[in-house]
Amino acid sequence: MAIPVRIPTPLRKLTQNQEIVEADGTTIREVIDSLDRTYPGLKERICDDQDHIRRFVNVFLNDEDVRFLKESETPVASGDEVSIVPAIAGG
């Protein structure tokens, strides 16, 4: 099942400059693992060495930050879109 993933500018060097790539998986964790198989090195940018999503990375499932859902274990289904977005400052 192909899930589209939006890649932020700082990571596009790893995806040959592609803004949207496809990954497989039924949870956020599996999607990230799948991305890392296609684009080696992506996972360590998104997750720390304890496998948690890094403090300054926001991962969205459609319009919801996965921190409000089940974090890495959030289920992903056909038709969903995942976005990786750096945290930004106040306003």
Add this chain to the structure above:
Amino acid sequence: MDKPRFFSHLRCRECGRHYQKEAVHVCEFDFGPLEAAYDYDAIGKSLTRDLILSRPQSMWRYRELLPIENEPTVGLQTGFTPLIRARRLAERFGVDELYIKNDTVNYPTLSFKDRVVSVALSRAKELGIDTVACASTGNLANSVAANAASAGFRSFVLIPADLEPSKILGSLIFGTNVIGIQGAYDQVNRLCSEIAGKYPWGFVNVNLRPYYAEGSKTMGFEIIEQLGWRLPRHIVVPMASGSLLTKIRKSFNEFSKLGLAEPGESSIYGAQASGCSPITTAVKNNTEVVHPVPRPHTIAKSLSIGTPADGYYAIRTMKETGGTAEDCSDPEIIDAIKLLAETEGIFTETAGGVTVACAQKLIESGCIPRHESIVLCVTGHGLKTQEAVIDKVGSAMLIRPTMKEFESLLEQPIQTH
């Protein structure tokens, strides 16, 4: 001889990797925020109290400690707002030495955001950017719109659609492109992050953030100078993303390191509204993990950031300086706005009410001692959030133009303090 270079590079706050001084804001390796780094040896040889005192009274009198390469070009009149000795409010709080840093009268848009925008847009000019933009809870949008107008940038400001009408008007008047997003600030933020990845614009709090954020330090520099080159023993700062609080500390550290401030310590306290208090909640729970607030609900809209980008650093700053965090309810915010107005003649927006209300609680609970110096950062003007108090201040007493009716008014009980 080449002029000395004070602003040297950008550096990741997490891993320390160096980056060029471009429109970039996150580390490619770990997404850590990039921060401006300086050559403090060169600055130490150049910047003295006398040199500062010889310059015009604006935030640019500390320009060696700001991340631009040439002379500033935007916001030349910004900053150097009054530091008020608040004797009547001090009496109400039962404290000895209380000051208000009054950024309600900052130039040109009456909030501390004029500081950060002056730096971001001066740097944007240096980088050859012609379109500037921001994600904003209101004040930043007002300042980007005004400064972009006067500096000749095209501009876009993206805001939650449900902001106070005064704040929306305060952007529209400058002819900027105001885009109201049907969603919370965090959703505006996310969209801006995606736009910034696609268009070659300068988003002041996205790809220009390393420059923007440094502007907040000038509030701290001014406080030190206005206190006679000493640190306040305690300072209370409102928190949205937590950036201002961390930059106040950086300013205190820089002036101390350069010998511009007398030796001393300062405890830094953060203030949030209870309806959106992710940072305060983490501090009260004694954790460094900030749980986002999905649906902020408070009249302090300018502080309504559910996913505070600098929350972690703000928590560390409070902990390491011996400060702490507090939060307050909407009725407490309104009471505090009125208290500050009635004791000191300063009309603040809701965020300033949060600062004053939280300071009062911190004093009453004994967190802030009563016999040491205290500064409260009041960051925006009350005319920008009139909606919050419009039903709480009564109305004018109406009479016909006769002495009889005037004197009959005086026989009624009237305000005496």
